[in-house]
Amino acid sequence: MTTTLFYIFSTVTILSSFFVVFSSNPVHSVLFLIFSFFNVAVIFLLSDAEFIAMTLVIVYVGAVAVLFLFVVMMLNINEVLVKEGFLKYFPLGLLLMSVFLTELIVVFKDLEFIRGNNSGISISNLLDQGQENTKSIGLFLYTDFFIIFQISGYLLLVAMIGAIVLAYDNQLSVKSQSILKQKQVKKDDIIKLK
Amino acid sequence: MFVIPEIFLAICAVVILFITPFLKKNSYLTISYLSLLVILLSQFLILKDIFYSEIIFNGFFIVDSFGSFLKSLILIGAGLIFYFYLTVNNPKSLKRPEFAIILLISIVGMLLMISSNDLLSLFMSMELQSLSLYILVSFSRDDFTSSEAGVKYFIIGSLSTCIFLFGTSLVYGLVGSTSFNEISVFMSNLYSTPTMLIVGLIFILVSLSLKISAAPFHMWTPDVYQGAPSIITTLLSTLPKIAAFGVLIRLLVYPFGEIIVDWGKILIILSISSMLIGSLGALRQTDLKRLMAYSTINHIGFILMGLIPGSEDGITSICIYLIFYITMNLGIFLFILNMQRDQVSVTSIKDLSGLYRSQPLTAGCISVILFSMAGIPPMAGFIGKLIILNIVIDNNLFFLAVIAVITSVIAAFYYIRLIKSIFFDDPLEELDNIGSDHSKYMLCGFAFFNLTVVFYPQFFLNLCASVTLSLFAVK
Numbered sequence: 001m002t003t004t005l006f007y008i009f010s011t012v013t014i015l016s017s018f019f020v021v022f023s024s025n026p027v028h029s030v031l032f033l034i035f036s037f038f039n040v041a042v043i044f045l046l047s048d049a050e051f052i053a054m055t056l057v058i059v060y061v062g063a064v065a066v067l068f069l070f071v072v073m074m075l076n077i078n079e080v081l082v083k084e085g086f087l088k089y090f091p092l093g094l095l096l097m098s099v100f101l102t103e104l105i106v107v108f109k110d111l112e113f114i115r116g117n118n119s120g121i122s123i124s125n126l127l128d129q130g131q132e133n134t135k136s137i138g139l140f141l142y143t144d145f146f147i148i149f150q151i152s153g154y155l156l157l158v159a160m161i162g163a164i165v166l167a168y169d170n171q172l173s174v175k176s177q178s179i180l181k182q183k184q185v186k187k188d189d190i191i192k193l194k
Numbered sequence: 195m196f197v198i199p200e201i202f203l204a205i206c207a208v209v210i211l212f213i214t215p216f217l218k219k220n221s222y223l224t225i226s227y228l229s230l231l232v233i234l235l236s237q238f239l240i241l242k243d244i245f246y247s248e249i250i251f252n253g254f255f256i257v258d259s260f261g262s263f264l265k266s267l268i269l270i271g272a273g274l275i276f277y278f279y280l281t282v283n284n285p286k287s288l289k290r291p292e293f294a295i296i297l298l299i300s301i302v303g304m305l306l307m308i309s310s311n312d313l314l315s316l317f318m319s320m321e322l323q324s325l326s327l328y329i330l331v332s333f334s335r336d337d338f339t340s341s342e343a344g345v346k347y348f349i350i351g352s353l354s355t356c357i358f359l360f361g362t363s364l365v366y367g368l369v370g371s372t373s374f375n376e377i378s379v380f381m382s383n384l385y386s387t388p389t390m391l392i393v394g395l396i397f398i399l400v401s402l403s404l405k406i407s408a409a410p411f412h413m414w415t416p417d418v419y420q421g422a423p424s425i426i427t428t429l430l431s432t433l434p435k436i437a438a439f440g441v442l443i444r445l446l447v448y449p450f451g452e453i454i455v456d457w458g459k460i461l462i463i464l465s466i467s468s469m470l471i472g473s474l475g476a477l478r479q480t481d482l483k484r485l486m487a488y489s490t491i492n493h494i495g496f497i498l499m500g501l502i503p504g505s506e507d508g509i510t511s512i513c514i515y516l517i518f519y520i521t522m523n524l525g526i527f528l529f530i531l532n533m534q535r536d537q538v539s540v541t542s543i544k545d546l547s548g549l550y551r552s553q554p555l556t557a558g559c560i561s562v563i564l565f566s567m568a569g570i571p572p573m574a575g576f577i578g579k580l581i582i583l584n585i586v587i588d589n590n591l592f593f594l595a596v597i598a599v600i601t602s603v604i605a606a607f608y609y610i611r612l613i614k615s616i617f618f619d620d621p622l623e624e625l626d627n628i629g630s631d632h633s634k635y636m637l638c639g640f641a642f643f644n645l646t647v648v649f650y651p652q653f654f655l656n657l658c659a660s661v662t663l664s665l666f667a668v669k
Binding site for chain 2 (some may be wrong): 151
C-alpha cells in the first residue's frame with residue numbers, strides 16, 4: 001500500500017516539477033511548484049516524518065511559494081524574452097542532463113549498501129524508542145545540535161542586517177513624511193499676508 | 195581558561211551592532227576601530243592556545259594547531275583589510291557602520307569553516323561566510339556594476355550550496371552520519387569504495403572549487419572581482435580562499451584520506467585547468483582587477499598541486515604558499531585601492547603607464563610585488579613556487595611540474611608587461627599621489643617582506659611543518 005502510494009506521489013512530483021520548468025506562464029509555474037511541494041509533503045508523511053511534512057506545507061507552501069507568486073505577479077516578466085534562448089541551449093542542457101542521469105543510475109545501482117546500514121539518527125531509529133518525531137527533533141535540536149541551531153540564528157541576523165543595508169535608503173531623495181516637522185510648522189511660515 | 199575565538203568574535207559583532215544606533219551619524223570610523231580591536235583580541239585568543247587540540251560541541255567543531263594557524267592568518271589579513279579601510283580614500287557608499295559589522299560576521303563564518311569537523315557545521319558556517327560576502331559585494335548598491343556583481347555572486351554561490359548539499363546527502367545516505375570522525379571510521383572498514391561515496395565527494399569538491407574559484411568553476415571570478423568595491427575585492431581574493439583551502443585540506447586528508455587515488459585525479463585536472471586558464475585568460479585583459487582575478491586562478495592552481503600527494507610536506511608547502519600569496523595580493527590591492535585620478539578610482543592597466551616618473555617609490559614597491567607574483571628568484575613568490583614544485587617532483591608527477599613551469603612563464607609575461615608599462619611607457623595623465631603616509635609605509639612593508647623572505651625561509655618552513663603535524667596526529 002505504502003509503496004504504491006509512494007510511486008503515485010513521486011510520479012506526480014516529478015511531472016509537476018517538469019511543468020514548473022516548461023509551462024509558458026510564470027504564474028502557472030509557481031502553482032505547479034506549490035503542487036509539487038504538497039506531493040513531497042505526502043511522501044514525507046508516508047515515511048513517518050510528519051513534522052517535516054507539516055513544516056514543508058507551512059513554510060514552503062504558506063510562505064515561500066506565496067512570496068514567489070507575488071514577486072512573479074509584480075515583476076510582470078516578459079514570456080517571450082524568457083523563452084528566447086531556449087532552443088539554443090536545449091541540446092547542451094539535454095546532454096548535461098543525460099550525463100547526470102547516467103551518473104546517478106550508476107551510483108544508485110549498489111543500493112544494497114544503504115539498506116545494510118542503519119547508523120546515525122534515522123527516523124526509524126527514533127521511532128523505535130517510542131518517541132514522536134516532533135518531540136525527538138526538539139530534543140536533538142536543543143541538545144546535540146545546539147551549536148548548529150545557534151549558527152542558524154546568527155545566519156538569520158545576517159540576513160536581516162543585509163536586507164536592511166541593501167534596501168534602506170536614508171538619502172534625501174526619499175520623500176517621506178516627518179510628523180515632528182509637520183507639527184512644528186507655524187502659521188507664519190507658510191502663509192504670508194501682504 | 196580556554197575561550198573559543200569564534201564565539202568571542204561572534205558575540206562582539208553583535209555587541210558592536212547594538213552600540214551602533216547609540217552613536218552619532220557617520221559613526222563608521224568608531225565602529226571600524228572597535229572591530230579592529232576585536233580582531234586583535236581574538237588573534238590574541240588564538241595565539242594563546244595555538245598548540246591546544248580538542249574536539250568540541252559534540253563533535254561539530256575541532257580546535258587544533260592547523261586550524262589555529264589558518265585562523266590567525268585570516269585574522270591578520272582581516273586586520274590589514276580593516277587598516278586599509280580606515281586609511282584609504284573610500285567611496286561614500288562604503289562609509290557606513292554596517293560595513294564593518296558584516297565584515298566581522300563573514301570572518302566569524304570563515305573561522306567556523308576552518309574548525310568544522312562535520313559536514314553539517316561546515317555547511318552552516320559556509321553559508322554564514324558567503325551570505326555576508328554577497329551583501330558586501332553589492333554594498334555600494336547605487337553603483338550598477340556592484341549590484342550586478344552581487345547578483346552574479348549570489349546566483350553562483352546558491353548553486354554551489356545546492357551542489358554541496360546534494361553531495362552531503364549522498365555521503366550521509368551511505369555513511370549514516372555527517373561527522374568527519376564517523377566518515378573516517380566508515381572508510382577504514384571498507385573493502386571497496388562504493389561509487390556513491392566518490393560521486394558525493396565529487397559534488398562536495400565541485401562546490402568547494404566554486405568557492406576557491408578553481409577552473410573550470412572560475413567563471414564568476416573576473417566579473418565579481420571587477421564589479422565589487424575594491425576593498426571587497428581585496429577581501430574576496432585573500433581570506434575566503436584561505437578558509438576554503440582549510441576546509442578542503444581537512445576534508446580530503448582526514449575523512450576521505452583513504453580514497454586519495456580517486457580525489458587525486460580530480461585535483462590534477464582542477465589544478466592543470468586552473469593554471470592554464472589563469473595564465474592564458476589574463477593575456478588580453480585591460481582592467482587591473484580582472485587581471486588580478488585571473489592571477490588568483492593561476493595561484494589557486496599552483497596551490498592545489500601541493501594537495502595532490504596528500505602528504506604532510508604537501509600541506510606544509512600549501513601553508514607557506516598561502517602566507518606569501520596573501521602578502522602579495524594585499525600589496526597589489528593596497529595599490530589598486532589608492533589608484534585614483536582627481537579623487538576618482540581608476541583600475542585600467544593603461545593608467546599605470548609612466549608611474550615611475552611621478553611616484554618612483556610606489557613604482558618600485560609595486561614592481562617588487564609583481565616580480566614576486568611572477569616567481570622571479572629572490573622574492574617570496576619564488577620560494578613558495580619552489581617548495582610546491584619540489585613536492586610535486588618528489589611524488590613523480592613530472593608532467594604536472596612541466597605544465598606548472600610553462601604556465602608560470604606565461605603568467606610572468608603579463609606581470610612583467612605591467613612593470614614595463616610602469617617604467618618605460620609615456621605617461622598619459624598622471625595618477626594622484628598616494629595620499630596617506632600609512633598606505634605608503636604599508637606598501638613598502640609588503641615589498642620589503644617579499645624581498646627579504648629569502649633570508650629566513652626556514653622560519654616559515656618550521657612554523658608550517660609544526661602546525662600541519664596536528665592534522666595528521668588525529669589519525
